[in-house]
Amino acid sequence: MATKRTSFADLGGAIGKNSPIGGAKIRETNKPVTAGAEGVFLANVPVEKLAGNPRNPRDELKNLEDLSSIVDVQLQPGSAVTRETWLKVFPGDDTEIGEAEYIVVTGNRRLAAAREYGRPGLDVVVRDSLAASPASVLTSAMLENIAREDFDVIEEAKAVEMLVKELSTAAAAATMLKKSTAWVSTRRALLNLTPELQEKLRAGELGVREARALVKVPREEQVAAWLAELERKEAPPVPPEDSKPSPSDAEKNDDEDRPEVTPVDKIVKAFKNAKADPETATAALEEFFDPADLIQIKHLIKG
Known part of the structure; x- marks a missing residue:
């Protein structure tokens, strides 16, 4: 061709x-x-x-x-x-x-x-x-690659570190790259991650923000801290002990359609559940009320 x-x-x-x-x-x-x-x-x-x-x-x-x-x-x-x-x-x-x-x-x-x-x-x-100069070669190559999607953040961090060593200061590297000193510091800090977490960062399994937090953890504890954070994010939220689930709209509608339950209804239901005959119901009333109350009940029944 x-x-x-x-x-x-x-x-x-x-x-x-x-x-x-x-x-x-x-x-x-x-x-x-x-x-x-x-x-x-x-x-x-x-x-x-x-x-x-x-x-x-x-x-x-x-x-x-x-x-x-x-x-x-x-x-x-x-x-x-x-x-x-x-x-x-x-x-x-x-x-x-x-x-x-x-x-x-x-x-x-x-x-x-x-x-x-x-x-x-x-x-x-x-x-x-x-x-x-060596710095100008490195800067030219970096400026071409930084904007590319496939130039991963660890490659970027290594290049930044090389440039800082070449120029002696982070401020000088930031000036050459037209970036802030904070950006340069953040990229350099990522090199303090363990190799395992650097690979997770390259693969997109670890975000830069999370990586910045893990950098502050001792290297020997970083992987455990990352796994603990993953477990925390995956666990379902635990509601406070004194909280009660809010009723759904369907439950609210059901409650509105139900007739109001009175104390008399509750007593009648209790008697029905107990299958109480008149003698048993009377004995229950006598057990619950004192004689003066029973006299008043009789008057109420007679009208």
């Missing part, structure tokens, strides 16, 4: 305003570029000349099915740095990047998808300013 590519004229419309190359003055060339290049568009660079970012904050690139269409069309170029510039900042990466001429700083999933689905070349914009 022939590979389709957007034309350079359409490139501006294909790149979002938050793209790493947004706002750059881009010139197009098919010739190799040297160190210090800035805003140079290279079309269809063979994938064997490209290396993925060894400082990519992602633990793994995950499922690439959403990028399978790259075999036919690439809507947005990656951002790359020349080999010479990269090795000035990271001299120890020589073996890891192999013979690659360019290192892809942002667009690593696109590069991986191109390799997986058989696209021979990838469009990139060379911007050596992205590798001005």
Whole structure:
């Protein structure tokens, strides 16, 4: 299948305003570029000349099915740095990047998808300013990934921690990421969770708010605290001892339809239940009332 590519004229419309190359003055060339290049568009660079970012904050690139269409069309170029510039900042990466001429700083999933689905070349914009320092490389990769749904919060936390160590302070990292210091502190704190709870957080079984509370618990007690909270949430609510269930509307209607029960009715019902004959009923009255009351009852009966 022939590979389709957007034309350079359409490139501006294909790149979002938050793209790493947004706002750059881009010139197009098919010739190799040297160190210090800035805003140079290279079309269809063979994938064997490209290396993925060894400082990519992602633990793994995950499922690439959403990028399978790259075999036919690439809507947005990656951002790359020349080999010479990269090795000035990271001299120890020589073996890891192999013979690659360019290192892809942002667009690593696109590069991986191109390799997986058989696209021979990838469009990139060379911007050596992205590798001005280790911090700038990490920040560029983070800003691209933070907004992505599949960039999980622990990957984010690890990247934030790396940036804080690189810049020495959390405030500096917050400034680079255009985030608040509270956001940075929250992400770093999540790394104090046990590995089990970090995996639950990645899987969505544990929310960030709950995780923040568990961070305050000693590590050896965190899992037990989480399980106890789950059990508490799943248990049915216990009503207070002095509370009584409210009658339903049907019960209220039934009560309204029932005739009022008087004391006389209750006594008669008791006699009926006991199957009391006149002698038994009289004996019961004599047992319950004193002689003066019985005389009054006789007068009431006679009228």
